[in-house]
Amino acid sequence: MIPLRPYQQELVDNIRRAIGQGRHSVCAVLGCGGGKSVIQGNIAASATARGNRVLFVVHRKELCQQITNTFTACGVDFSLCTVGMVQTVCRRLAKTPEPKLILVDEAHHILSQSYLSILQHFPGAVVLGFTATPQRMNEGGLGAVFEELIESVSTEWLIQNHYLAPYKYYGVQLADASKLHTKRGDYDKAEVEALMNKRAIFGSAVENWLQLAKGKQTIVYCSSIATSEGTAAAFREQGINAMHLDGTTPQAQRQAAVEGFRRGEVTVLCNVDLFGEGFDVPDCDCVVLMRPTKSLTLHIQQSMRSMRTNPNNPDKVALILDHVGNFTRHGLPDDVREWSLESKAKKKKQELSVKQCPNCFAVVKSAVQECPYCKYVWEKEEREGPEVVEDIILQEVARMPYSKHIECKSWAQLELFRSTHKRADGKIFKFAWSLHKAVQLGLAVPERYRSAAIRLLRQDEYRRLKFE
Structure with missing residues (x-):
């Protein structure tokens, strides 16, 4: 055992x-x-x-x-x-x-x-x-x-105690996902493909990899088969051994590619929804995110794929290259998150959206493209694609976390830090963050926060928390 x-x-x-x-x-x-x-x-x-x-x-x-x-x-x-x-x-x-x-x-x-x-x-x-x-x-x-x-x-604890590798996170919102529509909770795959199928995106991905992660065993997460194939081709044009895999790839070919990756013969694996949940590649040092997602689960699974420790490289620092700004929607892999079994409150149904035919003045649903009464056809509006950005290099989002707050010597100093600093994604630190840090740093918390600690901390954390 x-x-x-x-x-x-x-x-x-x-x-x-x-x-x-x-x-x-x-x-x-x-x-x-x-x-x-x-x-x-x-x-x-x-x-x-x-x-x-x-x-x-x-x-x-x-x-x-x-x-x-x-x-x-x-x-x-x-x-x-x-x-x-x-x-x-x-x-x-x-x-x-x-x-x-x-x-x-x-x-x-x-x-x-x-x-x-x-x-x-x-x-x-x-x-x-x-x-x-x-x-x-x-x-x-x-x-x-x-x-x-x-x-x-927590993930932060696993990093601090060397069960996961620390990371550097680089990002810039190269692809503008703000105009994408949603289907079944995540971005419309057809729109994501159209958004990402820009040569400048591929070129920037390779350029950034060459500058920030050259030679690192890398998994690239793409939004579609066409995007993944194009990205792999762009890497190969630079002399980098890159392969594309997806759910339709024959099992034998897929297994051969993965084994080649494990042996170091393949440097970059581009994929669509394959190497996410449960896929353990200990020799992966870098991930490249080229698929915008609204799913926190998917973001965490993909962004942390490079953070497994490597016994042959105890000083490993994982690299996460985010080309689609997923960190602006979901934060960083080790952010403190509050979980609950409670379901979300269901949103009230919005009023039916309608429009008026300019020819016969009939009122129809907004989604209708041809008037059922006079056959007037609405012309589809061209959605603006993302700005094509040339020669852009990703910037580090967080410089090796876990630094400044560890200098706090009291609860008051910790709370002052929380009120005067923001997370790397611009969001505020929540009160639970201070409680978690107080446990880790051995700082005493005022007695008036006991009930909050019971509610927000795990049982094992609460047992270690000191009160004053």
Whole structure:
């Protein structure tokens, strides 16, 4: 069995305590690179050792073999454990042995109907979900499924304690996403493709990489197949061994490219929605973000892909090159975030948008392109594309974080820092940030903030907090 790190064992103990107190479904939160699969493997091994059947659900086929390898190393008894992709499990529910424990990887997907079908089919099973971002876009928290949220250590803590590599983040809003429309919660893929399919964007991406990350093993996240192929071609024009991969790439070709990347024969991998959740590439030193997104989950997963530690390079500093300004929407990878199981309040439906036909004066819906009465056709307005910016070099957004605030010697100084400084993305530090820092720095907090600390801190953090 793979031994757990102290913070991983603490999370397992907290999960067991919650189940012992009668919780039937628990969501565990741990940042990317914190070792969720090893924790899951240890829990599964413990369950199967007691004769309990386990069902482990992933959302992508490529992750099945990866998690199977980890579970094998953890000593899981596979005669009592099924690892399956959610769609496959859904189709085979009648043939799937009833589990005592259901483990859900990347649990922010759990509100989708496929996952709910599995949970409804096995109502007696204990459900444990694991995620770095316990929310679903447009729906908020996951309280419709989970009874309790248990948070582990923060991303900042993982960096400070050398479980993740520190990073440098470079960015400028090269592509203007402000005029993009939204479909199903994220930017319209067709509009994103049109926005990014500009030669200047590709050229700037390569130029910045040559100046900031030359020679680094790099994963590039693109918005479409055409964009990814064009970006890979632009790298190759500069003599850099770059390849494009997407969901339609044959499995053998995809595997060969990934293995070439691991061996260092391929320097740059451009992809569309492949190397995100659950994909572990320890030799990735740099990520290039060329896909604007409204999804915090996607931003965190992609931007942190280069932050895994490398035993052969203990001084590694990860590089994140953001060409689309995602940091202005979501902040930096290690920003302190407050999670909750509560759902977002549903927005009131907006009044129906209408327009008047200039020919027959009929009133129709704004989306109508041809008047149903007189056949007048509205000409489509040309949307302005992004400004083509030549020869621009990304600027560092944050210079090696965790500096100034550590000089604070009291709660008053910490609060003064919070009130006079802003985060790298221009947003203010929230009160919870001061509480987290007080725990880390061992600073005493005024007694009047005890109730706030109970509400905003994890149990283990609250136990370490001092009051005056």
